[in-house]
Amino acid sequence: MSRRPILWGVLIGLLLAVLFAPWTGTALGRLAKARAARASAAAALAAPTSLSALLKPELAFAGTNAAAAIRARIERLAQGGGVLVEAVAPIAAPPPLVMVQLRVSGPEKAVLALADAIERERPLLRFRSWRVAPAEGGGVRLSGVLVGAMR
Structure with a gap:
């Protein structure tokens, strides 16, 4: 097998990676925001609730x-x-x-x-x-x- 088909495959893969980079970055950014929101929600649920204002x-x-x-x-x-x-x-x-x-x-x-x-x-x-x-x-x-x- 010659090196030419392998070189073309590597070049096409790099080209596709460059083309899909904006969508991948957006997806990773959304994933990071979702993980941060989940962590803050879990911390809010774990915090003790105040029972001070039960009645007038x-x-x-x-x-x-x-x-x-x-x-x-x-x-x-x-x-x-x-x-x-x-x-x-x-x-x-x-x-x-x-x-x-x-x-x-x-x-x-x-x-x-x-x-x-x-x-x-x-x-x-x-x-x-x-x-x-x-x-x-x-x-x-x-x-x-x-x-x-x-x-």
Whole structure:
């Protein structure tokens, strides 16, 4: 085999490489931009999110003693309705949230009225989970987890 066909092949290959260089450069530039955008999106997803603005300030509990304020509110409402507060215990929650485990018992109407009053009053407090079961002596027992927010 002579060198002439190999030389022509090399020259045609170089000519094609020069002709396609602008499109190749554009494609490589777009690829670099896409990789940079993907990396910044991944970094944004990996960054912790701020939970500071969950509610308006007037709907959240003030200060760091929100669990004590929730306990006082539950005891005040229970005393007014004739319901026995068996347990109110704080549960670990992310910083702007406050969670409290609750267990009360009494007459069915009074316990349901207490649950309604807890959720209706301000600052905002909601049942995350709850369960009503019959209690000994003819009443019912409400147990659940309350969630509120702190400022």
